[in-house]
Structures are given as structure tokens and as C-alpha cells.
Amino acid sequence: MHIEIINTGTELLLGNTQNTHGGWFGREMFRLGLRVARQTTVPDGDAIEQALEESIRRSDVILVTGGLGPTSDDLTREATARVLGLDLIEDEAAMRSIEEFFATRNKTMAAANRKQAYAPVGADILPNNNGTAPGVYVPPRMNAIRPCAIFLLPGPPRELYPMFFAEVEPRLRALAGVESSREMRELKFTGIGESDFHQGIDAELAAVEGLEYGYCARISEVDLRLIGGKEAIDRGSAIAMKAFAPCLISDDGKSLEATVLQLLQEKKLSLALAESCTGGLVCSRITDVPGSSESFTHGFITYSNQAKTSLLGVVEEVLKEHGAVSEQVARQMAEGALRVSGADVAAAVTGIAGPGGGTLEKPVGTAWLALARRGCPTVAEKVFHRRDRNGFKKAVSQSVLDLIRRELQQSP
Amino acid sequence: MHIEIINTGTELLLGNTQNTHGGWFGREMFRLGLRVARQTTVPDGDAIEQALEESIRRSDVILVTGGLGPTSDDLTREATARVLGLDLIEDEAAMRSIEEFFATRNKTMAAANRKQAYAPVGADILPNNNGTAPGVYVPPRMNAIRPCAIFLLPGPPRELYPMFFAEVEPRLRALAGVESSREMRELKFTGIGESDFHQGIDAELAAVEGLEYGYCARISEVDLRLIGGKEAIDRGSAIAMKAFAPCLISDDGKSLEATVLQLLQEKKLSLALAESCTGGLVCSRITDVPGSSESFTHGFITYSNQAKTSLLGVVEEVLKEHGAVSEQVARQMAEGALRVSGADVAAAVTGIAGPGGGTLEKPVGTAWLALARRGCPTVAEKVFHRRDRNGFKKAVSQSVLDLIRRELQQSP
Structure with a gap:
């Protein structure tokens, strides 16, 4: 089955908005065992018509996003009707649902929104519970050029994704004969x-x-x-x-940070973190997970040596002798975070993010991790991630979270 | 000038890799006063040939990314030569530069890499200092179908971007007659x-x-x-x-976090941060900037009430009376961070990221910010960002950084 995606939107081609649709559709299709054969981005306006005409000659299914809004630049409905030689008519149910959308929000519907209720004669209207633009489905039999199914979908992800799952996926499964057990x-x-x-x-x-x-x-x-x-x-x-x-x-697609939090919750353990080179990224990733406040209590971003000493009790002589990026300092940071926070588990990291600060002995990319836990010996690990500053922070934060995961999974 | 982008790469259509090329090219073209008329993504392999043929009939300039590697799926060179009816020949200089690339890395060149030195007869070879794949430029006069300029460029951004600036932009400026003063x-x-x-x-x-x-x-x-x-x-x-x-x-494209750091450096001030609802994101953004260790010293991620009390000295009665998300607690967090860290400036934030934890009085999205500074009265502000958890963290971190910016700019 040849599937194409057409994204309309001038902002996508100006680089104002990152086009995430291509990747998203790719992943969803892959899940269904389908593949996207081509993805095309065109500006708002007339270009959609040409792209659609070309695509129909190659495709069994076309998914178009964007251009369903109320402005004069939103021409996806009109272009589709023209290419297929079908008339556009107002759909009563769609009209009512747009009116309701405004009414429940105590807003007045502009006259321009009326055109959003139009669809090619005989097409299915796909309800949109998250915006004013209903989607449109033109089944293959209505396509005189070639039996190609066409979906017109809203551009904003918060409207597109729910509509895809509720309205597009079932039709795609039927069209492609995807086994329901898949x-x-x-x-x-x-x-x-x-x-x-x-x-x-x-x-x-x-x-x-x-x-x-x-x-x-x-x-x-x-x-x-x-x-x-x-x-x-x-x-x-x-x-x-x-x-x-x-x-x-x-094994269920859960992120590393969510996995760590689940382990903490299952074992009823609280967590503290002490970060130097990752500068707060580990804490931020942990707190990206809803409910993280149940387990995560304290984060110490000890970027300066003085902070390591005063907040976490890292010994000055150890800093001098071994340097801030060393096994000894990582261990003292973890043990200090455990002591000061009163948490059950504390992880720490210190390293050289670069671009400056590297030496022959400790090049940019070096980091020491440590994990302290009540009643257990503290463990430490050295990692090396040679990446740009942001890539280094990301990779090291992954190493820290994975150290916690491994330690929690290994222990009873 | 009609410009099209063709991105080749199966991984882009499977959603494994986010296609960031579209947006990036859009921004660079915009800078030159040019516009991208269409962007197309096709899988590795033969699909590039069809896409290129169609695109030539519409375009004055085509930029193709990807498919210049050594594997059997990397067919961009071959497809371009076929479409234009030109022979592929080995370029001696390109061959030497690929050999050098491996030699300087103490690696052996595989036989497959040889084909990377091939280009259509008469085309310009674009040197690649960051990878093995040289780029190719086919000037309009060599195009028998239509006087359309074609650039073949490597896919990975670390190879693509430098090649664009060094080799593509000057040629584009000449082709489009972009004024050099622009x-x-x-x-x-x-x-x-x-x-x-x-x-x-x-x-x-x-x-x-x-x-x-x-x-x-x-x-x-x-x-x-x-x-x-x-x-x-x-x-x-x-x-x-x-x-x-x-x-x-x-007014020079600098990020908010880099602007804040520059202000701190100019005024020779050190910074501490105390975060609750943003969970470390403000610290992480500040430490994304190289050189941030000169000014940023301490971060306190006080996610629990107990952490707010024990690390920052927030008074328990104040927490009880006003709640963790309140002006009073934000002020005490900032003042505590200033006192404990010894920094010159301290900013603090406490809020409700959701999805849980909101009340009628303090709905999800509410946050209180405060800024304390030696010798100045502490200031506090309430903000409201109704977004999903990650959007809330991002928006509130922006508010915190902007509070610091405004306070530093207003003061002498």
C-alpha cells in the first residue's frame, strides 16, 4: 500500500515551526505495519492542489494535514474538491458542532468559520473535539482519477492525534487489511x-x-x-x-526516568540528586514525570567547588588532591546528598561538559557517577561521552538515571 | 526563484530520526531573502530518481540531502547522473580527500567508500571536512532538461551545515543575485x-x-x-x-539564558537558583550556556516541603498558612537561597505543574516567582501558564529567567 503524507503550512517551510508530522506519522504507520512512501511539505494556498494531483497518481492513501482553518489561505478543502471534480457542500452536523464549540467557550463564531463545515459531496466528516476544523474522509470509490483514499486532517497535534486514533486508524486498518491482532x-x-x-x-x-x-x-x-x-x-x-x-x-515504551520513578515507588524509596556537570538536567528529567514529587525530594546543583563543600560536605582537601571530577568527589557528593536530604537513595555526578576545562588526563567528556544508599556500600562509575555540550549533558544524565535503575533492580 | 528541498532517508519516514532539515533550510533561506517552495522526503533507494525528475521541472534550485554514503542504498549520485543523462566519473581530488579522512583517523578505508568520490562529469566537488561524503554541485548550464541548479549534500547536520555555509551559500547568493549587503x-x-x-x-x-x-x-x-x-x-x-x-x-539572536549570563558577567554578580515546580529546568537552561560556571554557583531543587524548610529555611508555619505555592514561600525560598549560597542574586519559583494538585483558588498552571538580591528589597511575581506539564515547566522557566533579566537591566 503506497501511502503519502502532504503537510501544508507556510510556517513549516519558513522554519518557524518544526515539522514533527513526518516522524509522527512514520511511527504510527510502522506500528500498523504500514510505511510512508513519501512526505511533502507545501506552503498554504494553491500549491496544495498541484501536490495532491501528483500524489493521487502514485498513492493508495493520502493523508493531508493543515489548511482546514477559517482564513483565506486555508484551501485544502477547496483544492481537494477541485482535483476530484466534486462539489463542496455545507454539512449540517459539522456546522452545528462548530457552533457548539464556540458556544461552550462563550465565544462568538466568526462568519469565516462557516466554511469549515464544508466538505466534498459524499465525503465523511471526521469530528474534531479539540478544535473548530472537522476532518474529511474521501473514500477510494469517490475518487474518479484512481481509487485512492484521502484524509484531510487538522495541523495542530492536539487536534490531529486524537482524530487520527479515533477516525483515521480504524479506516486505515480496514483499507490495508491490518489484522486486528497485530x-x-x-x-x-x-x-x-x-x-x-x-x-x-x-x-x-x-x-x-x-x-x-x-x-x-x-x-x-x-x-x-x-x-x-x-x-x-x-x-x-x-x-x-x-x-x-x-x-x-x-518493555512497554516507558522512558528511563519513568522507569526509575516506578522502581522507587514500588520499593517505597525516596531519591535525592547531586549534579555538577549536568547542571540540573537529571532533576528536570525526573520531574518531567507526573507524580515524581512522591519520590524525588531534594536536588543539589553544586556547580561551584564551594557549593560542593558547603552544601554536601565534600572535603576541600579531596577537591584539591583529586580535582572536582574524580571518583572521590562523586562519592562524597552522593553520600553528602544522602545525609543532608535524609533520602533513601542519592545519586551524584561530576564531569567536564566542555568546550573548555579538559586536560590530557581528564579530557572533555569525562564524568564520574556515584550512588549512595542507606545500609549499602556506595558505588561509583566513570563514563566518557565525547559530544557537544548539550549532547554530553543528555548522555551523562542518561548514565546517572541508568545507574539508579541498575542498582534498584539488582537489590531486593 | 523556485527552490525545493529533497531529503532522502528511510529513517526519516519511519520516524526514527526527526527531520530537522526542512525547518533549518527554511530559516537559512529566509535569511537570504529566499523561500523554500516545497520540501519532499523520500526513502533511500530508487525513489530519489522520481522525486528529482519531478522537481527539476518546477525548480530553479534543488538541494538534496542524504544518500551520499558508501552503502548500496546510497544512490543520490547515481540517480542524479541518470536523470541528467551524465556519466559518473571518479574525481581524483575527492578520492585523495576521502583517503586522507581515514588516514588521519588511523582507519582503513573500505572499498565501498570509493564510490563516494564519484560525481557527474563537469560537476563541482564540494569538500567535506567533517565526514567522508563530498558534496556535488551541478550548475544550471549542465542541466539539459531545464536550467536548474542541483546541490547534493550530506545528511548529518554536522557535515551539512558547514558545507552549506562554505560552499552552498556563496553559490546561492550568486544564482539569486542576493545583494551582499543583505x-x-x-x-x-x-x-x-x-x-x-x-x-x-x-x-x-x-x-x-x-x-x-x-x-x-x-x-x-x-x-x-x-x-x-x-x-x-x-x-x-x-x-x-x-x-x-x-x-x-x-537583538542578536542570543537566547534568554545566554542574555542573563552575559548580564551577570558584566555586572560581576553570582547567581543561585531555588526551584520547585520547574524541577531543575532553570538550572539546566543556565548551564546549557558555555562558561556558566563563572556566574552560576548553587541550585536548590526543593521539590518537597521538607527540602524547602531544611535547605532554604522556609518557615513551616508559612508553608502551612499560605501553602507551598504562595508569594510568601517564593520570597523565603529566594532569600534562603541567597543566604545559604552567598551568591549576589537568587531567584526562586514554586508552582503547580499538574496534572494533579490544582485547586479552585490555585489552579494547575499557577506559579510564584521571587528574586532576592544583596542590598535590595526582594521582588515577587505571580504568573499563570495553562499548558501540559512540559510546556508549563518551559514557560515558567522562561518567566524566571526573564525576571532576572529585567531586574539586572533595571539596576545600575
């Missing part, structure tokens, strides 16, 4: 690279009948996506686990 | 929305001869881009400053 599972790993998967388990995965799979490499993380029936996915999952179980973050 | 200035504002610009200064800006402009709205930030000769830009800048000077972050 599902996707995402296993996240850290501490190994994509090449380890290729060399280690690619051949085994490829031999599982009815299984599709793919990798997605991120900073210090590789996500393995398995698609198929439950049995095939279970077999693929078992192959990956046999090879790389210690590196598994989660 | 420049771009980016003014960043916060505390006002895009509609304020439309209503306030759009008409005045439009009346400036030789000035192009555009807005880019981000979370709690609007960037105004001015393009033209220096005089036109100065006039546009004066119009914006007259209307919105107090809201200006920077």
Missing part, C-alpha cells in the same frame, strides 16, 4: 549500541515468522520495536532479552 | 504575543522600504526577524524597540 511493543535499551543488535540478534529476529522489527538509536539509548501477533512479539522479545536483559530500560 | 537580525522578545506585534507594529514595518520581516512564536517568546540592508534593518529594529523595548531579550 500490535507493537517497544523495548528500550541503554548501554549498548545499534550495531550490537545488528551483530547480536538481527539474524534471529529475522527468522521469527510474522515478526517485523526496527531499531531507533537515540542518545545513549536504542529502542527496539517489535510488530506482529502476540506470539511473534513474545518470541522476538525473548530473543532480545536473552541477549541484552541487563541493558533493558522497559 | 543581512538578517533576530530580535527576541518575551512577555508579549505574536498578535501584539501584528496589531502594534506590522503596518509600520511593512512601510519600511527594502525590509522583509517575519515572526516566530515559541513558548513565552516571539522572535522578530528583520532582513535587508543595514539601514532598513536599523529602521525596523527602531520601530520594534519603540513599541516593545522592555520586553526585548536580545
